[in-house]
Amino acid sequence: xxxxxxxxKEGETTMEPILKVEDxxxxxxxxxxxxxxxxxxxxxMNKGEALAIVGESGSGKSVTAQSIMRLIPTPPGTYKAGxxxxxxxxxxxxxxxxxxxxxxxxxxxxxxxxxxxxxxxMTIGDxxxxxxxxxxxxxxxxxxKRAVEMLKLVGxxxxxxxxxxxxxxxxxxxxxxxxIAIALSCDPxxxxxxxxxxxxxxxxxxxxxxxxxxxxxxxxxxxxxITHDLGIVADMCDKVIVMYAGQVVERGNKYEIFxxxxxxxxxxxxxxxxxxxxxKDEPLIPIDGTPPDMANPPHGCPxxxxxxHAMEVCVEEDPFMFTHSDxxxxxxxxxxxxx
Amino acid sequence: xxxxxxxxxxxDNLSKFFDVGKGKTLKAVNGLxxxxxxxxxLGVVGESGCGKSTAGRTIMRLxxxxxxxxxxxxxxxxxxxxxxxxxFRREMQMVFQDPYASLNPRWTVExxxxxxxxxxxxxxxxxxxxxxxxxxxxxxxxxxxxxxxxPHEFSGGQRQRIGIARALAVNPKFIVADEPxxxxxxxxxxxxVNLLQNLQRTESLTxxxxxxxxxxxxxxxxxxxxxxxGKLVEIADSDDLYADPRHPYxxxxxxxxxxPDPDVEATKERIVLRGDLPSPxxxxxxxxxxxxxxxxxxxCAAEVPELRQVGANKAHxxxxxxx
Ligand SMILES: Nc1ncnc2c1ncn2[C@@H]1O[C@H](COP(=O)(O)OP(=O)(O)OP(=O)(O)O)[C@@H](O)[C@H]1O
Ligand SMILES: Nc1ncnc2c1ncn2[C@@H]1O[C@H](COP(=O)(O)OP(=O)(O)O)[C@@H](O)[C@H]1O
Ligand code: SF4
Ligand code: SF4
Ligand SMILES: [Mg+2]
Ligand SMILES: [Mg+2]
Numbered sequence: 001x002x003x004x005x006x007x008x009k010e011g012e013t014t015m016e017p018i019l020k021v022e023d024x025x026x027x028x029x030x031x032x033x034x035x036x037x038x039x040x041x042x043x044x045m046n047k048g049e050a051l052a053i054v055g056e057s058g059s060g061k062s063v064t065a066q067s068i069m070r071l072i073p074t075p076p077g078t079y080k081a082g083x084x085x086x087x088x089x090x091x092x093x094x095x096x097x098x099x100x101x102x103x104x105x106x107x108x109x110x111x112x113x114x115x116x117x118x119x120x121x122m123t124i125g126d127x128x129x130x131x132x133x134x135x136x137x138x139x140x141x142x143x144x145k146r147a148v149e150m151l152k153l154v155g156x157x158x159x160x161x162x163x164x165x166x167x168x169x170x171x172x173x174x175x176x177x178x179x180i181a182i183a184l185s186c187d188p189x190x191x192x193x194x195x196x197x198x199x200x201x202x203x204x205x206x207x208x209x210x211x212x213x214x215x216x217x218x219x220x221x222x223x224x225x226i227t228h229d230l231g232i233v234a235d236m237c238d239k240v241i242v243m244y245a246g247q248v249v250e251r252g253n254k255y256e257i258f259x260x261x262x263x264x265x266x267x268x269x270x271x272x273x274x275x276x277x278x279x280k281d282e283p284l285i286p287i288d289g290t291p292p293d294m295a296n297p298p299h300g301c302p303x304x305x306x307x308x309h310a311m312e313v314c315v316e317e318d319p320f321m322f323t324h325s326d327x328x329x330x331x332x333x334x335x336x337x338x339x
Numbered sequence: 340x341x342x343x344x345x346x347x348x349x350x351d352n353l354s355k356f357f358d359v360g361k362g363k364t365l366k367a368v369n370g371l372x373x374x375x376x377x378x379x380x381l382g383v384v385g386e387s388g389c390g391k392s393t394a395g396r397t398i399m400r401l402x403x404x405x406x407x408x409x410x411x412x413x414x415x416x417x418x419x420x421x422x423x424x425x426x427f428r429r430e431m432q433m434v435f436q437d438p439y440a441s442l443n444p445r446w447t448v449e450x451x452x453x454x455x456x457x458x459x460x461x462x463x464x465x466x467x468x469x470x471x472x473x474x475x476x477x478x479x480x481x482x483x484x485x486x487x488x489x490p491h492e493f494s495g496g497q498r499q500r501i502g503i504a505r506a507l508a509v510n511p512k513f514i515v516a517d518e519p520x521x522x523x524x525x526x527x528x529x530x531x532v533n534l535l536q537n538l539q540r541t542e543s544l545t546x547x548x549x550x551x552x553x554x555x556x557x558x559x560x561x562x563x564x565x566x567x568x569g570k571l572v573e574i575a576d577s578d579d580l581y582a583d584p585r586h587p588y589x590x591x592x593x594x595x596x597x598x599p600d601p602d603v604e605a606t607k608e609r610i611v612l613r614g615d616l617p618s619p620x621x622x623x624x625x626x627x628x629x630x631x632x633x634x635x636x637x638x639c640a641a642e643v644p645e646l647r648q649v650g651a652n653k654a655h656x657x658x659x660x661x662x
Contacts, residue, residue, distance in 0.1 A: 057524045157614065171615045172387070201386040201551070203612045206595040210611055228525050231597030235604040254601045270599065272529035274558035276581065277598055283536065284558065286529035290494045 016088075017044035018189060018222055019068070024082035026063050029075060033295045037063040039246035040082075045239065047189070050216060050223040052233040052254075054269075055243030056291050061226045064243070065192050067092075068224075069109050070099045087189065105135040108183030112195035114175035118167040124151070124178045125163030128185050135186045150181040154211045173204035177211065184215055191215070194226045209236060230273060234258060239327070242266050245292050245302035248321075252328035262322075262330035264307045301333065309334055346374040346410075347513065347545050348398065353407035355390075355397045365620050367393040369569035371407070372646070375513075380539065380546040382560030382577070384553055384592070386616050390569040391549045395515040398547065399431050400424075411513075429459055432506035436518035438498035442490040448501055449486040452476070455508045475504040479534060496527035503534065507542065515547045520555065532559055553596050557581055562654065565589050568619055568627040571646060573662075575655040585649045585662035588628045626659070634661060 026038040038060040045051045053061045066072050068084055070091060084091040091102065103109075111117045119127055128150055129143035138146065144163070151159035154177040167175055176196060183191060193212065197205035213236065215221050225237060233240055233254065240257040242250040242265065250263040261267045268287040289306040292298050301307070304314040313333050322335035355368040368390040375381045383391050396402050398409055400416050408415045411427060419427050432455075435441040442451055452472045453462070462468040473483035479500040490498055499519060506514060516535065520528040532555060538544060550556045556563055556577075563580045565573040565588065573586040584590045591610040598604060612631045617623055623630050629639040638660055646658040 056526060155613075173615055201616075202553070202595040203386065203591055204615070206609055206611050207613075209597075210609075229597065230525075230599035231604070234599050234601045235597040235607075258599065258601050269526055272526055273599055274529075274532075274554045275598065275600075276554040276557055276593070276596055277600075277603060283533050284529035286533060287526040288530070290496065290527070 018047045018087055019224075020044040020083075020085040021064070021068070022083050022085070024064065024067060024084065025080035026060075026067055026072060026077060027080055028077050030295065035294045036297055037077075037246055037294060038067065039297065041243070041246075041248055042082075043241050043248060043251060045222060045224070047222055048216070048220045049239060050225060050237040052237035052240045053224065053226045053243060054228065054230060054233060054240060056245075057228070058291060058294065059243040060246040061243055062194050065109070065194050065224065065226055068190075068192060069103055069107060070094070070096075071109075101135065104131050104183075104188070105186045106188055107190045107192065108186070108188035110176070110179050110183050110191070110193040110196045112198050114172075114179040115167065118175060118179060118182075120167055123164055123166055124170070124181075127178075128163075128182050131182060131185050146185065147181075150185050151178070153214075154178070154181045154184075155207060156181075173200055173207065176200060176204075176208055180208070180211060180215075184219075184221070187219055188221065190222045190224065192224045192226075195228070196225070197232070198228070205232075212236070230258075230270065242269075245297060246294060247302065247331065249303070249332070250330040252324070256325065256328040260324075262324055262328070262335065263303075263332050264309050264334070265303050266330075268306075268308075301331075345376055347377040347412065348375040349408075349410040350374065350398060351408045351410065353394070353397060353409060354405045355393050355402055356405040359620060363620050366569045366622065367619060368397060371566075371569075371571055373564055373571060373574060375545060375547065377545055378539075378543060379561040380548050380559055382556035382563040383547065383549045383566060384551070384556050384563060385566035387551075388616065388619065389566045390619075391566055392517050394566070395433070395517050395547060395549055399433060399515055400427070401433075425459070429509045430512045432509065432511040432514050434499075434502050434506050434514060434516040434519045436521050438495055438502050438522060439490075441502055442498060444490055447487050447489060448472075448476070448493075451490070451501060452486075452505045452508055455505060459509055461509065471508070472504075475508055478507065478538070479504045480530075494527070495523050496530055499523060499531050500534065503531075503538070507538065510542070511544070513545045513547070515549070517549045518551065519548075521551060528555065535559065553592065565592065568617065568622050570627055570658065572628065572659070573657040574646075575650075575657075576652060579650065579652050579655050583650055583655075585655070585657040586628075586659045587632045587634050589657075591631075591633075628659075636660075 022042045024038055024041040028035045028037055041064055055061055079092055125147045128147035132138045132143040132146055147163050148159045151162055156162050156174055156177055197208050216223055237254055239253055241248050244265050250266045261270055271285040272287055274284060287306055292302050300316050301314040301319050304310045319331050319333045321329045321331050323329050350371055350373050353371045357365045357367055359365045371394055385391055397404050416427060449472045452475055453468050456462045456471060462471055472486050476483045481500050520531050548559055560577050563577050564571055567588050573589045584593055591612050594610040614631050617630055625641050626639040626644050629635040644658045644660045646656050649655055649657045649662045
């Protein structure tokens with residue numbers, strides 16, 4: 001089922017982005033200091049697009065996603081700087097009350113662990129109808145009908161009986177689908193999925209990804225997908241941003257990222273993966289070392305300590321973004337060098 | 340298949356059932372037979388709850404089996420006693436999934452790694468103990484001067500190295516690695532896999548490698564066993580399994596895995612299974628896979644498919660009536 005042709009979309013540059021994140025900075029106060037989780041993240045996305053955020057664990061992917069939903073606990077967190085313009089207005093300037101109507105109605109979110117976001121004491125059906133009655137002003141009867149439809153849509157068998165059950169009566173894959181049903185019940189413009197299938201088996205993962213693609217196709221939902229699985233990115237997404245140590249280090253469409261990665265971290269990541277469709281024999285090429293401590297990020301390029309191409313300038317100064325094409329940029333001094 | 344020569348471990352019709360109350364039994368491992376040659380890596384894959392860890396633990400005799408045998412160098416491990424059992428326990432070691440949970444947070448790295456040495460009485464003095472630990476740290480690529488540190492001072496990949504050093508302390512011959520890289524970052528997984536492969540050569544180790552990630556399993560394994568609901572459904576040389584999967588479950592599993600290449604993904608046909616894994620407390624009659632199998636027939640509900648040799652390669656076996 002081929003749905004999005006990223007090549008076509010690149011032509012549509014005149015379109016207003018539905019989401020524009022600019023210079024987002026988020027820190028957390030911790031014992032003995034401050035963790036700079038997100039350090040100047042910028043990106044934008046158009047309607048109907050699927051954007052992947054990939055990167056090392058702790059690189060700030062979830063904090064970026066939670067910032068868009070304004071779900072960062074403050075304290076210990078603070079939005080230090082930046083803006084998140086969604087459909088023309090800055091989410092960071094909205095009141096909590098205004099945000100409540102954005103969440104669930106305009107922006108839906110799916111988390112890695114459905115148990116933490118489903119309410120264990122409410123039936124799955126009630127959790128969907130609650131959202132519908134609050135955001136869509138539906139009456140109970142209409143909402144009930146819609147809840148059954150939603151469960152059916154995400155591939156839960158026997159939805160009429162399932163709406164009356166509690167989360168613990170669902171398997172892991174069904175819970176994840178129920179959460180997608182809740183997130184999509186109000187037909188949000190933007191769906192943020194943070195590692196939506198990491199806890200699931202691959203055959204169940206394939207089912208969930210199919211549901212998400214279907215939504216994108218049928219409802220035109222824009223999707224931000226956070227994942228560490230580059231296979232899923234190749235399958236699902238149009239654009240990719242690569243994060244490292246709280247920054248975007250590379251951005252491009254998926255062909256640019258997979259076929260001609262420009263940042264040494266992206267290159268290393270792709271080289272370290274074994275491929276199912278290739279003969280083995282050669283050892284994997286790992287990225288040596290570990291990511292920096294975000295309570296004490298290095299002065300220069302945060303990847304310098306692990307980078308096979310590191311130069312003197314890399315340790316002294318943090319590189320800028322260098323442009324490779326209209327859609328492709330990377331943050332690495334190598335590209336400042338004359339060829 | 341059970342009687343391959345030079346088998347280091349021969350598992351014969353092994354079952355492990357758990358009593359889950361109310362008179363119900365959970366058949367976590369149900370009639371497993373396979374053999375592992377000295378020096379090879381056998382990968383085990385399958386859905387969560389299909390019995391991979393239980394199989395690994397029963398083979399290490401961390402669980403007593405419900406029925407069946409496992410011959411280690413020709414001796415049934417469930418009959419071992421006294422000094423023989425102790426020697427067996429030394430030769431078989433385990434590396435766990437979660438490097439956070441499997442290391443005691445209040446112990447120094449030295450004490451963690453030396454514990455098996457102490458248990459087996461393998462070091463005579465504290466000086467000897469320290470030297471042994473330093474040697475092990477060096478072997479797994481950690482700085483030997485780190486022996487006074489605590490687990491929380493290390494990253495996930497480094498903690499997994501500590502777990503490996505601990506397993507190596509008693510010079511084992513056979514290692515059951517239960518999802519040793521699942522908790523690690525992608526860029527770190529390759530470091531640990533390379534380490535395991537190097538150690539296999541230098542220490543002449545045999546591995547049972549349990550994992551979710553089929554691409555990684557294929558990379559590290561000589562052969563792969565696929566389990567479903569407590570049963571072995573297919574086993575073959577890694578390349579054969581990928582090139583010519585015979586069991587419908589293996590076919591679905593392989594087609595479900597997204598490949599990090601947009602060109603491949605754009606043209607790929609994916610077999611998306613319907614429905615969820617049935618409960619191992621009330622597995623389907625006949626073939627355990629029949630409730631999700633796109634090729635199931637009436638025969639599949641009535642008759643349990645036996646594991647039988649399929650395809651050109653003698654080492655390729657599958658449990659499907661139509662494989
Ligand atoms: N001590 C126990 N008591 C009761 N049931 C158990 C016990 N240990 C495991 N089980 C059950 O046995 C089945 C197989 O479990 P096992 O841990 O071997 O699965 P697995 O294949 O390793 O799964 P995963 O991929 O999630 O690690 C599961 O249904 C599990 O819930
Ligand atoms: N509530 C919090 N308190 C303190 N630190 C946090 C909190 N949430 C996230 N962090 C830190 O912010 C950084 C980025 O985290 P996160 O966005 O979750 O990473 P990932 O890219 O893996 O999703 C990490 O160093 C993490 O430990
Ligand atoms: S800026 Fe220097 S250290 Fe950083 S990625 Fe580029 S070459 Fe490597
Ligand atoms: S025996 Fe039948 S149900 Fe089982 S895998 Fe083969 S075709 Fe499918
Ligand atoms: Mg995260
Ligand atoms: Mg397990």
